Amino acid sequence: MLKILRDSDFLAKLFKDMLKIRLFENKVVELYSNGIMPGLAHLYIGEEAVAVGVCNALSEQDYVTSTHRGHGHVIARGADLNKMMAEILGRRTGYCKGKGGSMHIIDMTKGLLGANGIVAAGIPIATGAGYSAKYRKTKQVSVVFFGDAASNHGNFHESINMAAAWKLPVIYVCENNLYGISVDIRKVTNTENIADRACAYNIPGQIVDGNDVVAVFEIAQKAVERARQGLGPTLIECKTYRWKGHHLADPGTIYRAEKERKEWIQKCPIKNFKERMIKNNTFSEKEIIIFENEIKELIDNATEFALNSSYPEKSEAYEDIYFSAKEEEVYL
Amino acid sequence: MREITYAQAISEAIDEEMRRDEKVIMFGEDIGIKGGNFGQTQGLYEKYGEWRIKDTPISENSFVGLALGAALTGLRPIVEIMYSDFLVVAGDQIFNQLAKIRYMSGGQTKVPLTLCTTIGMGRSTAAQHSQSLHALVSHVPGLKVVMPSNATEAKGLLKTAIRDDNPVIFFEHRMEFNQKHNVPEGEILIPFGKANIVKEGKDITVVGIAREVSNSLKASERLVKEGIDIEIIDLRTIVPMDRKTIINSVKKTGKLLIVDEGHERCGVAAEIGMDIIKNVFFDLDLPIERICTKNVPIPFSPILEEEIMPTEDKIYHRVKRMMRRDNIG
Numbered sequence: 001m002l003k004i005l006r007d008s009d010f011l012a013k014l015f016k017d018m019l020k021i022r023l024f025e026n027k028v029v030e031l032y033s034n035g036i037m038p039g040l041a042h043l044y045i046g047e048e049a050v051a052v053g054v055c056n057a058l059s060e061q062d063y064v065t066s067t068h069r070g071h072g073h074v075i076a077r078g079a080d081l082n083k084m085m086a087e088i089l090g091r092r093t094g095y096c097k098g099k100g101g102s103m104h105i106i107d108m109t110k111g112l113l114g115a116n117g118i119v120a121a122g123i124p125i126a127t128g129a130g131y132s133a134k135y136r137k138t139k140q141v142s143v144v145f146f147g148d149a150a151s152n153h154g155n156f157h158e159s160i161n162m163a164a165a166w167k168l169p170v171i172y173v174c175e176n177n178l179y180g181i182s183v184d185i186r187k188v189t190n191t192e193n194i195a196d197r198a199c200a201y202n203i204p205g206q207i208v209d210g211n212d213v214v215a216v217f218e219i220a221q222k223a224v225e226r227a228r229q230g231l232g233p234t235l236i237e238c239k240t241y242r243w244k245g246h247h248l249a250d251p252g253t254i255y256r257a258e259k260e261r262k263e264w265i266q267k268c269p270i271k272n273f274k275e276r277m278i279k280n281n282t283f284s285e286k287e288i289i290i291f292e293n294e295i296k297e298l299i300d301n302a303t304e305f306a307l308n309s310s311y312p313e314k315s316e317a318y319e320d321i322y323f324s325a326k327e328e329e330v331y332l
Numbered sequence: 333m334r335e336i337t338y339a340q341a342i343s344e345a346i347d348e349e350m351r352r353d354e355k356v357i358m359f360g361e362d363i364g365i366k367g368g369n370f371g372q373t374q375g376l377y378e379k380y381g382e383w384r385i386k387d388t389p390i391s392e393n394s395f396v397g398l399a400l401g402a403a404l405t406g407l408r409p410i411v412e413i414m415y416s417d418f419l420v421v422a423g424d425q426i427f428n429q430l431a432k433i434r435y436m437s438g439g440q441t442k443v444p445l446t447l448c449t450t451i452g453m454g455r456s457t458a459a460q461h462s463q464s465l466h467a468l469v470s471h472v473p474g475l476k477v478v479m480p481s482n483a484t485e486a487k488g489l490l491k492t493a494i495r496d497d498n499p500v501i502f503f504e505h506r507m508e509f510n511q512k513h514n515v516p517e518g519e520i521l522i523p524f525g526k527a528n529i530v531k532e533g534k535d536i537t538v539v540g541i542a543r544e545v546s547n548s549l550k551a552s553e554r555l556v557k558e559g560i561d562i563e564i565i566d567l568r569t570i571v572p573m574d575r576k577t578i579i580n581s582v583k584k585t586g587k588l589l590i591v592d593e594g595h596e597r598c599g600v601a602a603e604i605g606m607d608i609i610k611n612v613f614f615d616l617d618l619p620i621e622r623i624c625t626k627n628v629p630i631p632f633s634p635i636l637e638e639e640i641m642p643t644e645d646k647i648y649h650r651v652k653r654m655m656r657r658d659n660i661g
Contacts, residue, residue: 063405097438106437113404114437118428124394125429128401128409135357135383136406158394165389320439321474323497 004214008282012291014056014213015277018048018270019295021072024081027299028071028088028102032248036307038090041102044072046243049269050175051076053216054143054236057224063111063129063142065122068103069175069242070115073145077110081302091309098312099320111140119180120146120153123172127159130170130233141169141227143220149180151194160233164201169227171220172235175210177242182255195237203233210238211269241267336515338508339371341483342448345490346373346410348519350380353408356494357384359395360412360448369414370450370509392418396425396447400433403445403499410494413449416465416503430499431474445500446493452506452543452593453641459629462637464542464593467600469501470570476500476524477570481545483513488522489568496524505543505593525572529581533563536651537581537588539604541567544591544623544642551647560655570600578604579611586617587654591642596624623650 004010025045031037044051047069055064055076066073074084079095087094088102095105103117113129116122126144133140150156151174163170174194178185191197198205204226208219216238223234241264245252252261277283283291336344350356358373364387367374377385388395392413399411413419419426426447434441451464470477476498480486486504493500530545531552540548545566552562563581567573582588588608590601601622609620626640 063401065401095438096436096440099438100436104436106433106440108404108437108440113401114433116429118424121397121424121429124397124425125401125404127394128398128403129405130401131398132402132405132407135402142401154391155394155397158389158391159397161389162391162394162398320435320437322476323434323442 004217005280011277011282014052014217015270015273016291016295017052017056017076018213018273019292020081020298021048021051021075022270023295023299024071024075024084027303029248031089031303037088039101040247040249041071041088042069042247043242043244044069046264046268047175047177047210047240048072049213049216049273050173050210050238050240051145053213054145054171054173054220057217057220058141058143061111061138061140063113063126063133063140065113065126065144066115067122067145067147067150068115068117068119069147070103070105074105074107074112074115077107077112079105079107079110079112081298082305085302085306086309089306090311091306092312092316093305093309097316097320120150120155122146123150123155123159127163127168127170130163130168131166133169134166139228141171141224143171143173145173145175147180148174148176148178148185148194149183151197152189160201160203160235163233164203167230167232169230170233171223171227172233173220174235174237175240176237177240179242179256181246184255193237195235198235203235205235205237207237207239210240211267211272213269213273333514333516335512336483338483338486338504338511338513339368339374341487341513341515342372342490342504343368343374343376345487345494347376347379349491349494350376350384355406355408356410357386357402357407358410358412359386359388359399361388361390361414363387363412368412370504370506372448372504372509392422393425396422397429399445400425400430400443403443404433404441408444408494410446410448413447415461416449416451417460417463419449419465419468426469426501427472431472435474442497443499444497446490446496446502447499448502448504450504450506453625453630453637454507456632456634456637458632462630464503464625466501466503466570467594467598470600470603474499475571478502478524479542479567479570480504481540481542481566481568482508483511484515484520485522485566485568487515488520492521492524503542507543522568524569525574527568527574527577528566529563529577530566531562531564533561533585535560535585535587536562536654537565537578537585538562538647538651539565539567539578539588539590541570541592541600544593547642547644548591548647550644551651554648555651558652560651562651573604573607575608575611579608582608582612583615586615588612588616588620589647589650589654590620590622591647592622592624593642594624595627596622597627599624618654621650621654623647
């Protein structure tokens with residue numbers, strides 16, 4: 001048996017982290033459907049095991065960059081759900097004081113250098129954080145999450161090339177959910193696996209079942225260890241699926257077969273993990289219910305906190321542009 | 333006082349700031365053994381080694397992003413884009429990331445990053461190696477934009493840029509790199525947002541940007557002989573812009589000519605004019621004028637290049653025309 005499968009506290013954390021993401025996203029759908037949430041959000045439902053497996057292999061000092069589909073990474077990094085929900089609802093108590101919204105959540109206290117509205121833009125930023133860690137000799141590592149579609153962006157090639165050449169402590173985590181909005185990755189890419197590209201940079205490329213949180217954790221842990229030892233970057237491809245459309249307003253049905261979607265839903269990372277834990281007698285069904293109630297309460301509290309928070313003052317639109325607040329008047 | 337070139341002044345500024353603060357590192361193409369495409373990093377690789385003076389692959393967008401990642405995690409990177417024409421290759425990282433991450437994060441981050449790049453015609457390098465794209469970055473909130481006019485200015489403004497906790501785009505002019513200038517020894521720090529009156533005068537206010545300051549000074553030498561006394565203002569920084577110095581000068585002279593090597597359409601000259609018109613409208617003797625690069629791609633042949641760019645001669649003739657018009661009116 002794998003060592004971590006004997007650590008029930010850790011397994012409980014993996015379960016609760018995944019459930020937090022799922023229930024947070026479900027709440028986002030509800031708030032959006034009720035017209036309470038401005039803008040849009042890109043849901044992470046179905047991909048929870050990737051963020052949770054990888055982020056739990058990191059230390060608190062490590063860096064992470066995320067994507068437009070970023071709620072999962074942010075939550076897995078241990079972000080404050082109250083501040084997240086408030087941000088998504090455009091309130092001043094949010095992570096970014098209502099200036100970033102769903103796609104731009106940043107928590108510098110947790111090394112979370114940002115979700116990002118531009119596909120593939122976080123890849124070089126995380127690579128730079130890796131460069132910085134290496135230069136400062138801190139043993140920190142940097143992780144970047146990106147989708148299958150981002151692997152066709154120049155930033156993917158440019159950044160991994162630099163990280164490989166300079167042996168930077170960066171883990172490139174591709175969440176291959178098969179679709180870039182509506183475009184099937186298999187129609188625009190000639191390699192079966194994104195991880196196969198690693199050989200072009202002379203770095204390890206690993207493929208993992210993105211629905212198996214333990215498998216993701218194990219593989220991420222090896223990559224992290226390798227990076228900390230100064231051996232350079234790893235490319236990890238997690239095979240996964242987004243259950244929902246590209247964003248809240250996209251049903252995601254016209255470009256995908258319902259049969260395909262249902263097959264992936266059968267592989268639900270949370271349901272499967274739960275069943276496995278019960279089968280292994282790690283947790284009883286009763287304990288699972290306790291966990292679920294605990295997370296539900298967190299989400300409800302976050303929602304209440306956000307809904308009770310005020311919107312920013314209009315004058316706040318003119319703040320936080322430049323570092324020195326006094327200077328801002330000069331620049332407007 | 334000693335004379336050094338503009339390129340030497342730049343490498344001196346980087347050298348001093350690297351010596352002062354080990355968080356200062358530099359990324360760019362050919363900045364290592366070659367010492368910079370224009371000699372701006374001469375000797376620094378030998379002194380600071382390959383992890384502080386880092387030759388990058390030809391991956392502009394990603395190495396600007398790399399520098400941003402370094403800036404967010406405690407370093408103070410300088411990143412060089414060889415020609416301002418290549419800014420657009422790194423467009424996403426400059427326009428969408430560097431400029432905005434502080435705002436998007438509600439002020440959680442600071443980005444102490446200086447991006448150096450080069451502008452300017454005069455070497456027949458045609459449409460992809462001659463543009464002056466400072467208006468482009470000035471359009472996007474969140475960046476500071478610096479336009480040094482000579483070696484001393486370059487040194488003093490670059491040192492200020494490196495110490496700034498915000499992203500600064502620093503435009504070096506290619507025709508200036510070999511120009512010598514009396515640069516004082518020791519520390520020079522020139523603050524942003526304070527234009528410099530390089531020559532006082534009473535007849536016309538001429539606002540020059542980067543190389544157009546020295547072109548205006550040369551034109552002025554000829555004009556003085558004809559009894560025309562222009563006031564020349566070196567704008568120094570586009571963002572932040574020192575409106576007050578321009579306004580005060582125009583209130584005195586009643587006339588304003590803006591000279592800028594950027595393209596005329598939607599350019600910085602248009603911005604200056606529109607920005608201050610409400611303050612000087614009733615003081616003006618005649619409409620605000622500008623000399624910019626004509627709205628065509630930069631041509632190769634020297635004859636054609638000269639045709640479309642601002643020159644000392646064009647400044648001279650335009651000032652004279654403005655003065656005659658004034659006399660007739």
